[in-house]
Amino acid sequence: MVRDGLLPYMFARVGSHNLVFFIDPHRLDWKQGFFHRALPDEAEPDAMMPLAQWIAEEEDHPADFTGFAAISHVARCGSTLLAENIKATGQAVVLSEPPFFRILRHLLDGTVEPSQAVNASAKMVAAWKRWAENDGKRLVIKFSSQTHRHHDQLCRAMSGGRYLFLFREPVAVLESYERSVPAYLRREIRDGETDLLEELEGIDGDPVVAAGVNRYCRALERYSDQQNDSEIAVEYADLETAFPAILTHFGLQADSAAWSQDMYAKADRAKGDVPYVPVSAERMAGFAADNAPLLAVAKRHYDIFRSKITVDC
Numbered sequence: 001m002v003r004d005g006l007l008p009y010m011f012a013r014v015g016s017h018n019l020v021f022f023i024d025p026h027r028l029d030w031k032q033g034f035f036h037r038a039l040p041d042e043a044e045p046d047a048m049m050p051l052a053q054w055i056a057e058e059e060d061h062p063a064d065f066t067g068f069a070a071i072s073h074v075a076r077c078g079s080t081l082l083a084e085n086i087k088a089t090g091q092a093v094v095l096s097e098p099p100f101f102r103i104l105r106h107l108l109d110g111t112v113e114p115s116q117a118v119n120a121s122a123k124m125v126a127a128w129k130r131w132a133e134n135d136g137k138r139l140v141i142k143f144s145s146q147t148h149r150h151h152d153q154l155c156r157a158m159s160g161g162r163y164l165f166l167f168r169e170p171v172a173v174l175e176s177y178e179r180s181v182p183a184y185l186r187r188e189i190r191d192g193e194t195d196l197l198e199e200l201e202g203i204d205g206d207p208v209v210a211a212g213v214n215r216y217c218r219a220l221e222r223y224s225d226q227q228n229d230s231e232i233a234v235e236y237a238d239l240e241t242a243f244p245a246i247l248t249h250f251g252l253q254a255d256s257a258a259w260s261q262d263m264y265a266k267a268d269r270a271k272g273d274v275p276y277v278p279v280s281a282e283r284m285a286g287f288a289a290d291n292a293p294l295l296a297v298a299k300r301h302y303d304i305f306r307s308k309i310t311v312d313c
Contacts (some may be wrong), residue, residue, distance in 0.1 A: 006047050007131055008054065008124050009035075011103040018108050020054040021045035024076065026129060030087075033080050035098040038308040051108075051120070061119070061126040064160035068129050068139050069250040074219045075145035075212075076176035077168035078236045085243065089256040093132035096142040100124045118150070122157040133165040140253055146184055148219045161230065162250050165223045168236035169304070170216055170298035175279065175287040177212035187209050205294045213294050217301040223306045231269075233309050 013019075024046050028038040029223040047253035069092075080096060087094040102115045112120070125141065132139040147154070155163060175183060188211050199215055223233065232249055234242050240261060244254035288295060 004047075007127055007197070008032050010045070010060075010099040010190040011051060011108060011120060012041075013108045013111065014311070017049045018051035018111060019052050022047040024286045025128075029170075033084055040094040041271065051112075055120065055123070058123050058176065061122040061127070061151075061157070065070040065125075065129070065158040066160040067133060067251065068125065068141075068158060069162050069163070070140070070154075070158075070161060071142040071166060072148060072168050072223070073143070073145055073166040074168060074173055074216055075182070076173045077166050079142055079166050080147075080165060082246070083140070084241060085141055085257065086247070086250070086252070087259070087261055089247065090251055091126070091252045091256055091271045092138045092140045092250070093135070093144070098141065100141075101143065101147050101154070103154075105146065118153045118157050125158060128293075128305075140250060143198065145215075145219065148222050148237060148274055151222065155231070163231040164234065164246060164249065165231065166239075167220065167223075167233065167302075170213070170302050171284060171295060172236075172279075173216055173283055174209055174212045174291070174295065174298060178206065178208055178287065178291075181208050181278075185215070188215075199297045200294070203293050203297070205291060209291050210293050215299045215300055221300050224305050 005024055005026070007025050008020045009243070010021040011022045012021060023039065025045070027040050028035075029040075030038060032038040042256075071079055071082060083094050083096045083245065086092055095262055103112070103120060107114065107117055126141070129139040138166070139291060143151075154163070189207050190287050195218060197217055200210055200214055203210065234246065239246075240259045243259040247254045247256065
């Protein structure tokens with residue numbers, strides 16, 4: 001249910017209360033490449049409601065999510081670039097890493113069951129799907145790379161959707177991790193990874209790169225046996241040639257926009273246009289030489305993944 005034009009966008013634990021936050025979608029800065037940057041500068045939501053009340057009053061999410069599409073991916077693989085190119089077609093409402101799914105990781109400090117968290121996330125997606133359809137568009141969500149651990153449950157809850165897994169050869173992914181370390185990787189290093197690959201034990205290397213390799217390989221393992229008619233896999237190097245087929249898979253017109261490789265998809269649009277500057281070959285070669293044992297593990301998993309799947313498009 002849309003209340004006075006507001007849409008739910010985040011679940012939060014405030015004191016002893018589980019709440020749903022709402023936003024007027026027309027107040028979002030749709031030029032931004034990430035949902036969190038699109039939010040208004042004011043920290044407060046436009047409205048809030050107890051989670052239990054929202055669950056009781058909100059329409060059940062549909063059994064069939066036809067018309068919805070989602071991008072899953074390893075980190076630092078061009079997923080934001082793909083999302084921005086899809087946005088440029090004008091045929092879809094594109095939400096890049098909205099906070100809908102954080103509840104799956106923290107379960108509101110353990111106060112909700114995993115199945116309840118999945119159901120609540122699906123209800124939130126359904127609300128935005130209805131809003132997009134009212135505007136004559138499809139809804140496309142780019143998941144964060146952390147969502148891969150919950151992908152199976154989300155796909156079951158949102159059956160009928162169209163899914164894509166985007167991946168990339170490991171050197172570029174892991175070099176990006178080292179150059180700009182995400183907060184979630186810092187947390188894993190600080191707290192200790194509980195799902196560490198046996199192959200990484202005993203390798204003396206950069207802890208950031210090691211944590212990145214572990215996350216990269218686990219994501220590939222998760223997606224290696226999941227392909228079906230609703231889910232395809234595409235490699236970063238093939239994005240430009242695959243773009244028309246991706247649009248078709250998502251139910252969009254294949255000839256609606258040309259692919260643009262030059263946009264800096266992650267730039268903060270509030271700061272104006274920022275040109276994309278690729279990493280130099282010298283930097284990449286130095287990184288590969290400095291981290292050869294760890295990269296060898298990632299490369300083995302990449303090769304195994306490529307041997308198991310059919311790269312579509």
